[in-house]
Amino acid sequence: MTLDTRPNDMLDLWDRDHFVHPSTHLARHARGDDSGHIITGGEGAHIIDRDGRQLLDGFAGLYCVNVGYGRQKIADAIAEQARELAYYHAYVGHGTEASITLARMVAERAPEGLNRVYFGLSGSDANETNLKLVRLYNAILGRPEKAKVISRWRGYHGSGLMSGSLTGLKTFHDRFGLPMDGVLHTHAPHYLRRPAKCEDMDEPAFSRWLADELDDMIQREGPDTVAAFIAEPVLGTGGIVPPPQGYWPAIMEVLEGHDVLLIADEVVTGFGRLGTMFGSDHYGISPDIITIAKGLTSAYAPLSGSIVSDGMYEVLMEGTDRFGPLGHGWTYSAHPICAAAGIANLRLIDELNLLENAASTGTYLRTGLTDALAGHGHVAEVRGEGLLTAVELMADPKKRQPFDPDAKVAATAVAEMRSQGVIARAMPESDIIGLAPPLCLSRAEANQIIDAVAGAVGKLSA
Numbered sequence: 260m261t262l263d264t265r266p267n268d269m270l271d272l273w274d275r276d277h278f279v280h281p282s283t284h285l286a287r288h289a290r291g292d293d294s295g296h297i298i299t300g301g302e303g304a305h306i307i308d309r310d311g312r313q314l315l316d317g318f319a320g321l322y323c324v325n326v327g328y329g330r331q332k333i334a335d336a337i338a339e340q341a342r343e344l345a346y347y348h349a350y351v352g353h354g355t356e357a358s359i360t361l362a363r364m365v366a367e368r369a370p371e372g373l374n375r376v377y378f379g380l381s382g383s384d385a386n387e388t389n390l391k392l393v394r395l396y397n398a399i400l401g402r403p404e405k406a407k408v409i410s411r412w413r414g415y416h417g418s419g420l421m422s423g424s425l426t427g428l429k430t431f432h433d434r435f436g437l438p439m440d441g442v443l444h445t446h447a448p449h450y451l452r453r454p455a456k457c458e459d460m461d462e463p464a465f466s467r468w469l470a471d472e473l474d475d476m477i478q479r480e481g482p483d484t485v486a487a488f489i490a491e492p493v494l495g496t497g498g499i500v501p502p503p504q505g506y507w508p509a510i511m512e513v514l515e516g517h518d519v520l521l522i523a524d525e526v527v528t529g530f531g532r533l534g535t536m537f538g539s540d541h542y543g544i545s546p547d548i549i550t551i552a553k554g555l556t557s558a559y560a561p562l563s564g565s566i567v568s569d570g571m572y573e574v575l576m577e578g579t580d581r582f583g584p585l586g587h588g589w590t591y592s593a594h595p596i597c598a599a600a601g602i603a604n605l606r607l608i609d610e611l612n613l614l615e616n617a618a619s620t621g622t623y624l625r626t627g628l629t630d631a632l633a634g635h636g637h638v639a640e641v642r643g644e645g646l647l648t649a650v651e652l653m654a655d656p657k658k659r660q661p662f663d664p665d666a667k668v669a670a671t672a673v674a675e676m677r678s679q680g681v682i683a684r685a686m687p688e689s690d691i692i693g694l695a696p697p698l699c700l701s702r703a704e705a706n707q708i709i710d711a712v713a714g715a716v717g718k719l720s721a
């Protein structure tokens with residue numbers, strides 16, 4: 260077979276015939292029933308497709324292109340690193356200037372007491388690393404049976420066998436035989452969709468109920484079998500839901516009471532999305548491990564990390580004195596090209612003052628959406644923090660009655676927005692329009708998003 264690399268009109272066909280896409284209806288794509296989208300460029304908060312159409316990317320790819328598209332400084336850093344040293348591994352004490360410098364930069368930005376970084380490639384593999392480190396930690400402490408992990412329904416932590424088990428969305432479990440043994444889920448901390456038995460509770464009471472549920476689960480399983488609780492500071496893919504009032508202090512108290520580690524999955528919230536460097540800073544959370552990915556490089560190269568607390572790392576170091584080197588590693592851990600992208604990206608976040616912009620433009624966006632959607636009969640909630648925002652739609656918000664899922668209301672609204680030149684994401688297993696634009700979003704671009712949401716939602720009752 261000869262490869263034809265000229266710009267060509269065969270891409271659609273090659274795509275249908277050869278390219279297996281994630282989270283895609285494989286049969287419809289292969290048959291050409293659903294049109295694919297071929298993206299060719301990007302600048303700032305916009306992408307350009309193959310037909311030359313500019314779209315305002317209200318979801319920053321998969322909430323990852325935080326500094327925006329087309330950043331020359333990052334492209335240059337990648338090219339320079341590729342020329343100087345494209346690769347060397349990180350095993351047996353090897354490192355590169357880029358990987359060591361980035362570890363230092365991450366530690367400088369991380370919350371107090373979290374100073375050691377293991378680099379991976381994706382949020383999913385970082386959570387796999389976390390689960391192994393948690394097991395190792397307890398094995399070194401002589402309690403290997405303390406290995407179960409508790410997650411939350413509607414949490415998202417990846418799509419591997421273990422990370423997909425942690426994810427609390429049925430789509431990621433059904434027909435894969437997941438969740439695996441040793442992974443349990445508590446209720447989602449979503450006040451609007453609280454269970455009927457919590458109907459009369461206010462937010463603090465609901466948070467207390469959730470903490471009690473976690474406490475009961477740990478007691479039932481046996482505290483000496485439960486190793487860790489994993490959670491996103493703000494529930495992300497499961498619906499973009501900030502925690503109900505009082506949630507984090509109540510949860511942390513339960514975990515401390517049972518010596519259960521806390522993994523804060525900050526793949527979405529890390530490096531500025533909420534207007535603070537980390538969601539843990541934002542909510543006063545004290546995790547033992549933080550998962551990072553997306554915003555670490557703004558997706559200019561694939562890189563993730565597990566930031567480990569000093570206390571946990573002491574134990575891991577002592578373990579290697581007793582049992583030998585860490586039995587864990589990926590070929591591409593701390594890849595220097597990705598690390599170079601990370602350094603340039605973190606510098607850019609500071610230079611452009613993007614945390615500040617995420618906080619102020621995020622508030623502007625939500626205020627504008629709230630005003631534009633006021634009085635609409637199907638808008639149940641406009642919520643979020645920083646530049647992470649959701650518009651939840653329901654058949655009857657007063658009765659908290661959702662639409663029939665088969666009606667695909669949010670997906671229809673998002674398709675309508677796209678036809679108006681704005682990309683949003685219909686969040687899975689719900690009717691939620693998700694917005695997570697690049698952190699460099701301007702107010703004029705925020706206005707464009709507001710108009711597109713209002714236009715699309717306006718058509719719902721038409």
Ligand code: PLP
Pocket residue numbers: 321380381382383384415416417418491495496524525526527552
């Ligand atoms: N954790 C969270 C909170 C995420 O949102 C995601 C992806 O969206 C992941 C983990 C998995 O990351 P990846 O898709 O890079 O494996």
